[in-house]
Amino acid sequence: MNNSVIVVSPASQLLGLVIEASGEHEEHNILVAPTLAEGRLFTELLAPLALLVDAGLGKEPQELLLAAAHVVGARPTILGGEGDPQSGFRDRIPATPESIRASLAQLCTYQRPASDNDDPLAVIRARYANSLGQKATDLAQRLAAILSDPADSAANQAAQKLAHRFRGSAGTYGFPTFGEVAAAIDNALLDGPDPQDARLHKAASQLALWSTGANPLATAWPVLSLSGGQLLLGELAAHSQGLRVAVKPERQGTTHRGCIGRIVEVDGFDRATTAATGTSETPTTIINTTITTIDSMDDSAIPVDQARERRLLVGADEVQIAATGERFARRALGDRLPALIESWISAPR
Amino acid sequence: MKVLIVDDDREVRTLGLLSLRRAPGWSALAAADGPSAIELAGRESPQAILLDVQMPGMDGLQTLAALQKQASTSTIPVVFLTAQADDDDIARYRQLGARGVIRKPFPPLQLPELLLAALDQKA
Numbered sequence: 001m002n003n004s005v006i007v008v009s010p011a012s013q014l015l016g017l018v019i020e021a022s023g024e025h026e027e028h029n030i031l032v033a034p035t036l037a038e039g040r041l042f043t044e045l046l047a048p049l050a051l052l053v054d055a056g057l058g059k060e061p062q063e064l065l066l067a068a069a070h071v072v073g074a075r076p077t078i079l080g081g082e083g084d085p086q087s088g089f090r091d092r093i094p095a096t097p098e099s100i101r102a103s104l105a106q107l108c109t110y111q112r113p114a115s116d117n118d119d120p121l122a123v124i125r126a127r128y129a130n131s132l133g134q135k136a137t138d139l140a141q142r143l144a145a146i147l148s149d150p151a152d153s154a155a156n157q158a159a160q161k162l163a164h165r166f167r168g169s170a171g172t173y174g175f176p177t178f179g180e181v182a183a184a185i186d187n188a189l190l191d192g193p194d195p196q197d198a199r200l201h202k203a204a205s206q207l208a209l210w211s212t213g214a215n216p217l218a219t220a221w222p223v224l225s226l227s228g229g230q231l232l233l234g235e236l237a238a239h240s241q242g243l244r245v246a247v248k249p250e251r252q253g254t255t256h257r258g259c260i261g262r263i264v265e266v267d268g269f270d271r272a273t274t275a276a277t278g279t280s281e282t283p284t285t286i287i288n289t290t291i292t293t294i295d296s297m298d299d300s301a302i303p304v305d306q307a308r309e310r311r312l313l314v315g316a317d318e319v320q321i322a323a324t325g326e327r328f329a330r331r332a333l334g335d336r337l338p339a340l341i342e343s344w345i346s347a348p349r
Numbered sequence: 350m351k352v353l354i355v356d357d358d359r360e361v362r363t364l365g366l367l368s369l370r371r372a373p374g375w376s377a378l379a380a381a382d383g384p385s386a387i388e389l390a391g392r393e394s395p396q397a398i399l400l401d402v403q404m405p406g407m408d409g410l411q412t413l414a415a416l417q418k419q420a421s422t423s424t425i426p427v428v429f430l431t432a433q434a435d436d437d438d439i440a441r442y443r444q445l446g447a448r449g450v451i452r453k454p455f456p457p458l459q460l461p462e463l464l465l466a467a468l469d470q471k472a
Binding site (some may be wrong): 128167169173183 | 358360367371430458
């Protein structure tokens with residue numbers, strides 16, 4: 001049984017709270033969806049146990065997510081806000097670490113509603129649902145082939161044929177969001193494959209989780225360890241969710257298996273260090289800890305000679321790549337993170 | 350009502366057959382491509398044909414033309430099933446002789462009603 005939980009929120013702080021709380025419930029896989037489109041798509045494709053929806057989202061997005069949860073039997077839950085949950089939602093979880101932790105524990109005992117025996121489509125819809133992850137993988141791979149070689153007419157035809165097929169069938173089977181992604185690809189390819197086409201890039205981004213496996217939660221993800229606050233935790237999770245990376249809060253004495261790198265929140269950089277030599281500058285202070293702590297941090301999950309290389313130092317306004325000393329503005333973190341993570345994942349271990 | 354559904358996507362055929370056969374007094378058969386559809390329509394004489402537009406090999410438009418040329422199938426009303434059609438496309442399909450168009454995705458359990466509505470549009 002899939003025990004994943006999807007949390008849909010554009011708010012980094014809220015995402016960070018859930019990830020922090022979920023660290024004590026390893027039996028649950030938390031998948032972050034920072035946008036409505038991703039929240040609906042992940043729900044259709046993954047059939048999570050529960051769908052946590054930010055109370056700050058508008059009525060229409062909440063209703064769309066509710067519909068997606070209903071199709072796959074996920075428990076629809078409102079996250080944050082006050083009072084009774086909106087119509088159709090089962091619960092409301094106050095946005096506090098204690099409440100989220102307790103609610104995740106309760107979800108361990110949640111039983112999905114039994115199949116509706118009166119639904120004549122239940123069996124074939126379930127069969128289609130079970131194949132959705134593979135369908136998404138196939139489509140993502142065909143799309144990647146086109147983006148890498150748009151002149152390959154055979155690849156273009158194959159991708160367009162597949163996208164057109166899913167466009168027609170997915171919504172009919174009750175999975176409209178996957179159908180909309182397929183339709184966007186179908187339309188873009190009919191206009192002629194253009195590697196700059198924003199529609200193709202958006203679809204590729206939405207399907208990224210499925211580009212290397214039918215179920216992103218069925219296999220072990222590479223892990224990013226994070227020392228820092230919930231805001232950064234959520235920010236990283238939102239930026240890395242399409243990269244097959246799990247973001248885990250750093251805790252004293254813990255070692256995350258499959259860890260590919262560490263991200264450390266600092267409150268500033270020492271300007272006096274040897275920039276001329278190209279070596280990295282040293283963070284002056286680590287949030288909630290000290291510079292001594294970072295030097296003695298448990299990097300046992302990463303080979304010793306790579307431990308310092310795969311570290312990102314995040315300050316209030318700037319970010320520094322430890323391996324090169326390069327700095328960039330913190331607001332560019334979302335743009336830079338995917339390539340950086342990919343380089344960590346693909347580098348020899 | 351006996352209906353022939355023609356679509357190269359097995360999953361759409363499966364859903365279509367299930368939906369059509371649920372309606373009291375209705376029966377349905379399916380074909381995966383144009384040539385099979387023409388042969389089956391000639392042999393089984395369905396009262397309506399639901400025909401996918403975009404199919405590999407002989408597409409829906411070519412299949413419609415072939416059905417119209419064959420004496421035994423020329424009067425069978427054809428309704429197109431399509432995932433991609435704007436108003437101009439629909440007008441063109443009608444000019445070519447289609448009785449109506451049903452867009453995919455469609456609410457599966459309402460397919461019989463959608464088909465009747467499409468047939469009524471020009472009837």
